[in-house]
Amino acid sequence: MADSLTIIGLGYVGLPLAQEACRCGFRVTGLDVSSSVVKGLNAGHSHVDDLDATDVAEMLANGFSATADASCIEKADVVVVCVPTPLSDDGTPDLGAVESASRSVGTNLRPGTLVVLESTTYPGTTGECVRPIIEEASGLVAGDDFHLAYSPERIDPGNARFGLRNTPKVVGGLTDGCTEAASTFYGRLVDQVVPTVGLREAELAKLLENTYRHVNIALVNEMAVFCHELGIDLWSSIEAASTKPFGFQAFYPGPGVGGHCIPIDPNYLSWVVRSLGYRFRFVELAQEVSERMPAYVAKRVQDALNAERKAVNGSKVVLVGVSYKADISDVRETPARPLVALLRSMGAEVGYLDPHVPEFWVDGEPVPSIGPVDAASTGLADADIVVVLQAHRVVVDSDVLNDAAAVLDTSGRLVGENVERL
Numbered sequence: 001m002a003d004s005l006t007i008i009g010l011g012y013v014g015l016p017l018a019q020e021a022c023r024c025g026f027r028v029t030g031l032d033v034s035s036s037v038v039k040g041l042n043a044g045h046s047h048v049d050d051l052d053a054t055d056v057a058e059m060l061a062n063g064f065s066a067t068a069d070a071s072c073i074e075k076a077d078v079v080v081v082c083v084p085t086p087l088s089d090d091g092t093p094d095l096g097a098v099e100s101a102s103r104s105v106g107t108n109l110r111p112g113t114l115v116v117l118e119s120t121t122y123p124g125t126t127g128e129c130v131r132p133i134i135e136e137a138s139g140l141v142a143g144d145d146f147h148l149a150y151s152p153e154r155i156d157p158g159n160a161r162f163g164l165r166n167t168p169k170v171v172g173g174l175t176d177g178c179t180e181a182a183s184t185f186y187g188r189l190v191d192q193v194v195p196t197v198g199l200r201e202a203e204l205a206k207l208l209e210n211t212y213r214h215v216n217i218a219l220v221n222e223m224a225v226f227c228h229e230l231g232i233d234l235w236s237s238i239e240a241a242s243t244k245p246f247g248f249q250a251f252y253p254g255p256g257v258g259g260h261c262i263p264i265d266p267n268y269l270s271w272v273v274r275s276l277g278y279r280f281r282f283v284e285l286a287q288e289v290s291e292r293m294p295a296y297v298a299k300r301v302q303d304a305l306n307a308e309r310k311a312v313n314g315s316k317v318v319l320v321g322v323s324y325k326a327d328i329s330d331v332r333e334t335p336a337r338p339l340v341a342l343l344r345s346m347g348a349e350v351g352y353l354d355p356h357v358p359e360f361w362v363d364g365e366p367v368p369s370i371g372p373v374d375a376a377s378t379g380l381a382d383a384d385i386v387v388v389l390q391a392h393r394v395v396v397d398s399d400v401l402n403d404a405a406a407v408l409d410t411s412g413r414l415v416g417e418n419v420e421r422l
């Protein structure tokens with residue numbers, strides 16, 4: 001079995017894959033266009049939450065190296081592409097990084113190589129976008145001269161229970177031979193490989209998973225708004241419903257969705273559906289509901305201050321947890337950003353407490369940090385209201401919020417006389 005692997009794109013997805021592959025005896029080269037990522041990794045620094053410097057040191061000791069030179073692909077038996085798939089300014093898929101990575105693969109590909117795309121994308125990308133670029137640049141034919149497959153990444157940053165190895169890996173190839181080659185490769189890295197009948201089924205599986213989360217999060221977000229008005233504790237109802245041993249999975253409300261997946265990926269699917277002449281209404285509705293949540297949280301801040309005969313204008317508001325989910329540092333698409341912008345526009349003085357996020361900027365202006373958790377009590381004592389956006393363990397497990405004047409908790413994790421839930 002082949003054991004020289006090139007991973008293109010060394011971020012939240014590519015780096016954990018590189019780590020597992022190093023552990024499994026592959027000779028791993030990481031290719032990235034960012035010179036700071038390449039330099040940092042070669043110097044032993046990690047830039048993603050799930051790996052620390054010790055992990056990178058272990059990888060380097062196992063032969064890992066990072067480079068910006070695409071000629072490393074020439075030596076690879078397997079190439080896995082993990083580059084970003086963002087949205088363009090007009091909300092449509094931006095496949096620029098996938099196309100450029102595919103060109104790098106095509107110009108350096110040798111016959112017999114297995115090429116796998118892991119970036120989340122719409123069904124058809126691997127066969128109709130990646131394949132022709134690689135074939136044209138290499139002069140080789142997919143399925144005959146090289147193997148081509150798609151395998152969605154299911155990484156959940158900060159999840160201590162499920163990592164790459166114990167999360168089943170979906171794999172779909174251009175041909176049966178491609179599926180088999182990709183299944184053999186991933187079979188060395190993960191406990192269970194799940195083959196699909198083709199490329200597009202594997203591509204869709206990932207979007208189905210993310211759309212399912214997106215829609216269900218929006219469902220409870222919408223319920224949180226009317227449950228508050230009806231005086232119903234939605235968290236208690238979710239807890240009760242969760243005791244049903246079949247047919248129900250718990251989702252929780254929050255200040256809005258963030259990260260690279262939920263707010264972005266389902267748009268890839270609705271974009272494809274639009275090309276059929278109609279709309280994927282569930283996704284669009286979910287987007288609309290969750291996008292309204294930061295404004296709803298701002299309104300609840302206003303109501304809470306009003307109850308104390310205070311105006312938002314001039315009040316000190318501290319946001320706890322500005323990353324997009326608990327216990328990680330990723331601030332991509334975080335709902336904290338629109339919330340800060342709204343509160344500022346209403347005249348509030350906004351600060352934040354987040355041990356995972358050393359600095360936080362909104363609209364080109366820094367949001368002042370009130371310091372590390374152990375020294376944060378002064379900043380919290382001055383606050384007219386504290387809004388818990390993400391319940392980072394280190395904050396929730398401390399008593400730092402006990403003496404705050406008022407706490408609006410969007411996470412449903414806190415209790416106390418000064419705490420009001422979303």
Ligand SMILES: NC(=O)c1ccc[n+]([C@@H]2O[C@H](COP(=O)([O-])OP(=O)(O)OC[C@H]3O[C@@H](n4cnc5c(N)ncnc54)[C@H](O)[C@@H]3O)[C@@H](O)[C@H]2O)c1
Nearest residue numbers: 009010011012013032033034083085097100101119120153
């Ligand atoms: N972050 C997650 O939790 C997660 C989970 C599942 C799937 N995904 C998907 O995986 C893909 C990668 O996401 P990520 O979070 O790892 O992104 P990331 O931004 O953390 O990392 C991507 C890396 O790719 C590099 N890059 C960009 N263009 C390149 C090119 N042409 N050649 C080489 N390197 C290039 C960037 O410099 C960056 O270091 C996306 O499609 C994403 O939707 C992400």
